[in-house]
Amino acid sequence: MADLNKPVIVLVCPQLGENIGKAARAMLNFGLTEMRLVSPRDGWPNPSAGPAAAGADIVLEQAKVYTTTAEAVADCAHVHATTVRKRGVTKPVIGPDEAGRQVHTLAGRHAILFGPERSGLETEDVALARNILTVPINPEFGSLNLAQAVILVAYEWSRMGREMAGAGDTLVQPTLEDTLPPAPQDELEGMIAHFEKLLETRNYFFPHSRAEATRRTLRGLLTKPGWNHLEVRTLRGILSSLERPPEEQEPVTPS
């Protein structure tokens, strides 16, 4: 049974099995157990992962494999993309401490994305996320390996949980009981696809040379709000009504 208070750790296109094992060990060091793998380069399972996990076998055994990042985070309401470099994407930039705090305070499942060892996350993976998670590292030596990034995030999730558990009187948390969590990622994707389909009929993505950037801008706009399930449903209704041309429209007598 998934623990909704724990983030899902998503390794996107990890290269070495050894690093997957080390990441599993770092997770379990702080009690995180749910790992997802997006297209691991050398397939899965990987015989190099087990020895490097140093006993964190339960994490590896339960790891699920996905073809795309979008599929891996489909059930998650909050996606955080770990990246050092600024990607020209205008999203809030948070540190591991704030990410840890958000996992404990914002309802809905959280996914934390980590890119492949050599290159980091691709722009389209970052585009899925609401936040950019950056470890505030020595600007003159920015090389942080995968397991090290994972352990800092896991540590802060654990630390913030303890801090908040003992901080009821000093830190007043916003009441979120009336607030629904953001819709899961697959509902968001459905809405974005609907929007794009509608705009294609207006040649909104013309010229083709700029279509990709325009799509990314649209995705950024629609990812930012964190709309909940009901809000997404309302927007789908709006999009459906906009698909119909004005002249077809006739007032219908309500039943």
Added chain:
Amino acid sequence: MADLNKPVIVLVCPQLGENIGKAARAMLNFGLTEMRLVSPRDGWPNPSAGPAAAGADIVLEQAKVYTTTAEAVADCAHVHATTVRKRGVTKPVIGPDEAGRQVHTLAGRHAILFGPERSGLETEDVALARNILTVPINPEFGSLNLAQAVILVAYEWSRMGREMAGAGDTLVQPTLEDTLPPAPQDELEGMIAHFEKLLETRNYFFPHSRAEATRRTLRGLLTKPGWNHLEVRTLRGILSSLERPPEEQEPVTPS
């Protein structure tokens, strides 16, 4: 020249050169540069250390070697012994956050001791220390490797320094310097009006008895994101393109 505000990282009887290199990398990730080695098993320098340091050569080049732990910390006013296991020694037990805080607040040089990979610090090394530094780890999975322990301590030293530099604030706010503020209310109102006008042509607000509630829902949806000026402008463009029927649309050659 030693930076008195930075702790000295002391590796006691480290076994593998690779782990010394990884520890150096973890240190430099957060700007720590002073490493001391007590009787490294395979001597020093160690050819395996450099490749594992991944560019943190400056730390390795400046590393000093000592025969005993006592000699290695002779000039230090505060010694913290990193160990998971309780050693039957009655000393204060602190976490990496408190250790980081002490380095910044208690005058005098601080040394942080890390034991050999397999066995950890010996009792006599722990006895040198004022504090026992324990990473609050998953009690059911206590295996933390050397470089992971070093990076958590280095991270907390860095984080506490930043937190105290911005002191007064109890909560470290996320950095949003790249994020524009939400558009002024009149721009938001203009966008909402534009949206409503478009939807009226589709009879979206029918029946009239529910129009007011539907408008309120729409306004809530569009107010929630806090879209900035550029985002609102993009949305206005989208709305304008949706005003035109699909069939009028012709690809236009860009100028």
